Amino acid sequence: QKEVEQNSGPLSVPEGAIASLNCTYSDRGSQSFFWYRQYSGKSPELIMFIYSNGDKEDGRFTAQLNKASQYVSLLIRDSQPSDSATYLCAVPMDSNYQLIWGAGTKLIIKP
């Protein structure tokens, strides 16, 4: 049974600080990884995907992938109150195009 695990939180971070969100996955063969942001009552929106080891940066967001340790992280620099949301990690199943979803980490940015 392939799994994706995230700490449910809430993770509380002061405004302007770096928020660090983690996701671990069980399938060593997983190749690509997705981070979605979901505001309360809204649908998930893609913010990052990464498929190679190392870091991928997009504005204030950095995804870090470590395949040997089977975890992927999302760093949010200069956190803003508008970053307060649930962040979902998703990993494709190896034999088809479905995604396995983590339950999400709730992030709260305190002004």
Added chain:
Amino acid sequence: DAMVIQNPRYQVTQFGKPVTLSCSQTLNHNVMYWYQQKSSQAPKLLFHYYDKDFNNEADTPDNFQSRRPNTSFCFLDIRSPGLGDAAMYLCATSRDPTSATFTDTQYFGPGTRLTVL
């Protein structure tokens, strides 16, 4: 703008009264998904279509059915809603998995919040 549209955004139904949720997309994507999401939980895949090929998840109740009359539209029918079916229903799409540019990315509609009285 290319997008995924869901109607209605909010649906209230009575216990046991059939309801249909709709999803349309202008992305021309081959794959369409229906998810159920309850509060503080991960989205749960109910079924998906790859073109006209229907794929049902093993644990999706028979109470849930789907139709895809064409590439752009997909419907979720709940034949006899129970109180436990109250949730957010999400439609998502993704490109042709055989495409060289395929990245497994799923694009979501805004969702339909279903309330069962």
